[in-house]
Amino acid sequence: MHAEYVMRCERCGYEAADRVLHNSAFKRYEIMTCTDCEEVVQVLITELPYKVIKTLPNGIQHVVVQADQLIDHDPECPHCHGPRVEPWEDPKCCPKCRQRMVKRELDSQWN
């Protein structure tokens, strides 16, 4: 089984997932850091416009794709909508105090 983990800053305790949680066939996000919010954020990079034509009771959506090309977005922080986002590159550092972050496993394998 794949271990779940987050990146943790040992100095201030800040934690963030270092993988994208909302990628789909229509929207592509990247993990970045916002210099203004001092947060790790998921930034929308490209999008394929689509329209939901029917939603089934189980939540599955039937969609039509409205364009044959991805739309590129200017990277923007989802919190402050500012453009001061930067790729979160290795070594992953804390956006608050610039301390190098370490992996912390989330599953209960130690029990």
Ligand SMILES: [Zn+2]
């Ligand atoms: Zn920190």
Ligand SMILES: [Zn+2]
């Ligand atoms: Zn921000």
